Amino acid sequence: xxxxxxxxxxxxxxGRLADxxxxxxxxxxxxxxxxxxxxxxxxILRLIVDKPREALELLRAAECVVSVTPVLAxxxxxLPGSLAVVLRVLAEAGIxxxxxxxxxxxxxxxxxxxxxxxxxxxxxxxxxxxGIKVADGKEIxx
Numbered sequence: 436x437x438x439x440x441x442x443x444x445x446x447x448x449x450g451r452l453a454d455x456x457x458x459x460x461x462x463x464x465x466x467x468x469x470x471x472x473x474x475x476x477x478x479i480l481r482l483i484v485d486k487p488r489e490a491l492e493l494l495r496a497a498e499c500v501v502s503v504t505p506v507l508a509x510x511x512x513x514l515p516g517s518l519a520v521v522l523r524v525l526a527e528a529g530i531x532x533x534x535x536x537x538x539x540x541x542x543x544x545x546x547x548x549x550x551x552x553x554x555x556x557x558x559x560x561x562x563x564x565x566g567i568k569v570a571d572g573k574e575i576x577x
Contacts, residue, residue: 436559436569437505438576439487440549443480444500447473455480458497464490467575468538468549481536483508483549485576506551507558508575510568513539513546521548521567528561530554547575 445451452471459466459482468483484490487503494501511517518537525532535550547570552558559569 436507436571437555438483438508438549438570438572440504440506440551441482441484441487441490441494442502442504443482443494445471445473445478445480447475447477452480454497455494455499458493459484459490462489462493464493468536468547470534470536470549472534481549483538483575487576504551505555506549507555507562508547508549508570509562510540510570510574511546511548517546518548521562524562524565524567525550525552525558528557530558530561 443455445455456466465485466482467485470481471478473479481504482490491501491503509521511521522532530552533551533553535548537546537548539546550558562569
């Protein structure tokens with residue numbers, strides 16, 4: 436139910452993202468989703484990949500500053516308002532979403548929203564009680 440997100444500290448220089456994508460691509464690691472938040476000098480690249488442990492090792496070997504963050508991937512219908520339902524359930528339970536980003540599933544009509552919350556287990560329980568599916572690693576990584 437909880438998946439691994441790779442976070443990479445990235446200098447804000449031309450070609451740096453290409454270097455990181457190249458490292459992963461050369462190793463056959465597939466990026467499922469990515470998000471980058473930046474400032475003038477650096478950014479934080481957040482990745483969901485099909486082989487998170489392997490990606491972590493490769494990026495560390497390339498002297499990247501990386502970490503793993505446990506996040507949730509919530510499965511939603513790819514329809515207007517679907518995300519609002521998930522966010523309302525969490526809000527009513529007093530669970531704050533720190534950040535999120537989305538990607539469309541290979542399964543037609545579905546999307547995933549990656550969310551970072553303070554208490555993943557509590558969020559999973561709350562969502563399940565409201566009939567909202569949280570994807571497991573196998574579903575995301577494969």
